[in-house]
Amino acid sequence: MSEFTNVAEIFGSNVFNDAVMQERLPKKVYKELKKTIEEGKELDLATADVIAHEMKEWAIEKGATHYTHWFQPLTGVTAEKHDSFISAPDKNGKVLMSFSGKELIKGEPDASSFPSGGLRATFEARGYTAWDCTSPAFVRQDAAGATLCIPTAFCSYTGEALDQKTPLLRSMEAINAEALRLLRLFGNTTSKRVTPSVGPEQEYFLVDKAKYLQRKDLIYTGRTLFGAMPPKGQELDDHYFGNIRQRIAAFMKEVNEELWKLGVTAKTQHNEVAPAQHELAPIYAECNVAVDHNQIVMKTLKMVACRHGLQCLLHEKPFAGVNGSGKHNNWSITTDDGINLLDPGTTPHENIQFLLVLACILKAVDTHADLLRESAADVGNDHRLGANEAPPAIISVFLGEQLEDVVEQLISTGEATHSLKGGKLETGVKTLPDLTKDATDRNRTSPFAFTGNKFEFRMVGSKDSIAAPNIVLNTIVAEAFAEASNVLEKADDFEMAVHDLIKKYLTEHQRIVFNGNGYSDAWVEEAERRGLPNIKSMVDAIPALTTDKAIGLFEKFHVFTKAELESRAEIQYETYAKAINIEAKAMIDIASKQIIPAVIKYTKSLADTVNSVTAAGAEASVQSELLAETSGLLSDTKVALQKLIDLDKKSEEVPEGTELAHYFHEEIVPAMAELRAPVDALEMIVDKEMWPMPSYGDLMFEV
Numbered sequence: 001m002s003e004f005t006n007v008a009e010i011f012g013s014n015v016f017n018d019a020v021m022q023e024r025l026p027k028k029v030y031k032e033l034k035k036t037i038e039e040g041k042e043l044d045l046a047t048a049d050v051i052a053h054e055m056k057e058w059a060i061e062k063g064a065t066h067y068t069h070w071f072q073p074l075t076g077v078t079a080e081k082h083d084s085f086i087s088a089p090d091k092n093g094k095v096l097m098s099f100s101g102k103e104l105i106k107g108e109p110d111a112s113s114f115p116s117g118g119l120r121a122t123f124e125a126r127g128y129t130a131w132d133c134t135s136p137a138f139v140r141q142d143a144a145g146a147t148l149c150i151p152t153a154f155c156s157y158t159g160e161a162l163d164q165k166t167p168l169l170r171s172m173e174a175i176n177a178e179a180l181r182l183l184r185l186f187g188n189t190t191s192k193r194v195t196p197s198v199g200p201e202q203e204y205f206l207v208d209k210a211k212y213l214q215r216k217d218l219i220y221t222g223r224t225l226f227g228a229m230p231p232k233g234q235e236l237d238d239h240y241f242g243n244i245r246q247r248i249a250a251f252m253k254e255v256n257e258e259l260w261k262l263g264v265t266a267k268t269q270h271n272e273v274a275p276a277q278h279e280l281a282p283i284y285a286e287c288n289v290a291v292d293h294n295q296i297v298m299k300t301l302k303m304v305a306c307r308h309g310l311q312c313l314l315h316e317k318p319f320a321g322v323n324g325s326g327k328h329n330n331w332s333i334t335t336d337d338g339i340n341l342l343d344p345g346t347t348p349h350e351n352i353q354f355l356l357v358l359a360c361i362l363k364a365v366d367t368h369a370d371l372l373r374e375s376a377a378d379v380g381n382d383h384r385l386g387a388n389e390a391p392p393a394i395i396s397v398f399l400g401e402q403l404e405d406v407v408e409q410l411i412s413t414g415e416a417t418h419s420l421k422g423g424k425l426e427t428g429v430k431t432l433p434d435l436t437k438d439a440t441d442r443n444r445t446s447p448f449a450f451t452g453n454k455f456e457f458r459m460v461g462s463k464d465s466i467a468a469p470n471i472v473l474n475t476i477v478a479e480a481f482a483e484a485s486n487v488l489e490k491a492d493d494f495e496m497a498v499h500d501l502i503k504k505y506l507t508e509h510q511r512i513v514f515n516g517n518g519y520s521d522a523w524v525e526e527a528e529r530r531g532l533p534n535i536k537s538m539v540d541a542i543p544a545l546t547t548d549k550a551i552g553l554f555e556k557f558h559v560f561t562k563a564e565l566e567s568r569a570e571i572q573y574e575t576y577a578k579a580i581n582i583e584a585k586a587m588i589d590i591a592s593k594q595i596i597p598a599v600i601k602y603t604k605s606l607a608d609t610v611n612s613v614t615a616a617g618a619e620a621s622v623q624s625e626l627l628a629e630t631s632g633l634l635s636d637t638k639v640a641l642q643k644l645i646d647l648d649k650k651s652e653e654v655p656e657g658t659e660l661a662h663y664f665h666e667e668i669v670p671a672m673a674e675l676r677a678p679v680d681a682l683e684m685i686v687d688k689e690m691w692p693m694p695s696y697g698d699l700m701f702e703v
């Protein structure tokens with residue numbers, strides 16, 4: 001890597017973007033493709049052939065030897081199968097590099113090895129990937145050389161979605177149609193398309209690779225299953241926004257360069273709250289592209305970390321007792337001519353279109369809080385949401401002082417006459433400029449916060465795809481828009497009807513608004529009084545997918561069929577059971593083969609010491625006490641280990657699906673905690689030289 005980075009030059013250099021297409025494709029072909037991208041017009045094979053040819057030529061110039069349909073099955077990560085461009089050798093033994101329109105548009109990976117839930121029974125192993133031309137193709141350079149990656153959707157032979165992208169694109173169509181319908185009622189005749197804009201902030205941890213390799217728990221499960229707290233945690237608050245260490249800075253520089261080449265607008269980077277925790281945020285993009293880019297970000301973080309002798313941990317809770325990682329999914333709705341429907345302007349009380357949009361969103365979030373919660377459900381996220389770490393698993397909306405005041409006025413009098421102003425922030429120092437203050441302070445504890453011209457959904461897990469939350473947001477808001485339009489299209493007096501509707505929605509759904517401290521116990525009680533769901537775990541969240549309410553919603557907007565929803569629920573249960581099973585087995589392995597043997601060695605050395613000290617005629621009471629304490633904890637460990645082994649064995653008899661997931665949640669997870677307790681206590685006593693793996697302190701403070 002060069003020392004000076006010419007960002008403008010490298011940005012998007014490995015992306016088959018609009019500029020490249022315009023330059024390389026014949027005018028007619030370019031126009032056809034634009035029609036497909038913008039209006040969804042079907043692409044004919046002759047046109048696809050030309051595009052494929054140019055794409056291949058361009059990719060080969062970038063060093064590509066292979067292409068892949070790049071898709072997002074329900075495994076949480078991306079999948080790809082590489083094919084080289086070579087065709088069969090001719091008579092002279094020479095190969096040509098070829099890539100047809102058919103190969104660009106459609107792929108046929110075997111679907112039988114990807115999660116499909118109950119759908120597996122109803123379809124053949126055949127699965128198809130279909131080119132998503134709304135997300136640009138790119139050339140990725142890594143140890144495998146350079147590969148042309150073509151973003152694709154993945155579905156079964158019978159057309160059921162087996163991935164994240166298909167329903168996401170469907171939900172974008174739903175919100176586009178319903179938002180346009182609403183906008184037309186407000187007299188907008190010019191906007192042609194409405195798309196959700198998404199900016200995901202990504203948190204992650206970095207640890208030293210060599211130390212990582214000594215922790216089987218990290219290797220197998222992505223999180224530590226044992227580990228006592230070091231003397232210092234995050235209590236000094238000195239890491240957040242703190243000075244970035246040189247080793248990490250070099251890593252970040254390379255991550256940015258890699259991302260820029262792929263057209264990802266990496267923008268913000270800083271240290272996060274926990275030691276060794278960091279964050280990266282791009283500039284927001286169209287929902288679909290943002291989802292793809294977030295996958296690229298996660299992959300790039302991992303890849304570049306390896307090159308720097310580091311390991312990037314994307315797990316939601318790598319370390320107990322310190323903050324975990326999440327993603328903040330910033331979401332707004334924008335027209336093709338640049339209007340953000342979530343922009344209140346300076347006088348929100350006068351902006352009735354904005355107020356209706358806001359009222360619709362409150363209604364949507366209140367009505368489908370369970371679905372939104374489910375969209376953030378992830379095995380790792382159970383450690384953050386509603387477990388021992390804030391935010392709670394209760395969905396509520398933060399509006400801020402200014403909007404809450406407008407809402408109050410509307411509810412109490414049916415009319416809002418003024419908006420609170422931000423005013424001037426006086427620093428009291430003459431040489432510093434007076435700053436204009438936002439009308440609303442921030443609230444970091446709300447799961448769904450209005451932040452000026454967007455909502456920020458803060459529950460999403462750090463390693464999870466952001467597709468699910470955006471599918472839910474797009475669809476529930478499309479539904480609220482549709483219901484509003486149904487009323488307004490019939491109204492005699494439009495203005496009056498809008499006012500009535502705003503008041504009605506705000507009154508009915510005011511309970512979802514909460515501006516206070518979401519981390520407090522008082523809120524948990526208050527939320528219960530308000531009747532807001534508090535869904536504490538992933539297994540409790542999954543049923544939200546298949547309620548009549550959810551099926552009705554998703555079928556109405558053609559986002560999911562009932563069968564697709566049921567298959568997704570099944571996959572979630574399976575995923576949960578498998579993940580906990582791996583954790584339990586890893587714990588058993590580590591406790592049996594590493595920890596107990598190490599502690600036995602330690603007790604032997606203590607016993608030897610006691611014997612020799614006593615033989616020498618001195619008193620060995622400290623050593624004896626330590627020996628007794630260690631032996632006691634060792635015995636507790638053995639008992640807890642045996643219990644976990646027995647319970648895990650019994651899981652083989654539990655029927656798969658819901659029951660098995662609950663078994664792991666209710667029986668295995670507590671048994672894991674029981675095994676962890678004595679082991680963590682032992683770690684505090686046993687000679688560090690003898691402890692079989694690096695400590696929390698080693699991992700978090702010695703990066």
Ligand code: ADP
Pocket residue numbers: 197198199200201268281282283284330331332333340451453454
């Ligand atoms: P904050 O500090 O309030 O979280 P940032 O400016 O750091 O805000 O933005 C966080 C993320 O939100 C970034 O990815 C940013 O691009 C994105 N973002 C900003 N405005 C919007 C918007 N209107 N819609 C969606 N995302 C947005």
Ligand code: MG
Pocket residue numbers: 201328456
């Ligand atoms: Mg933020």
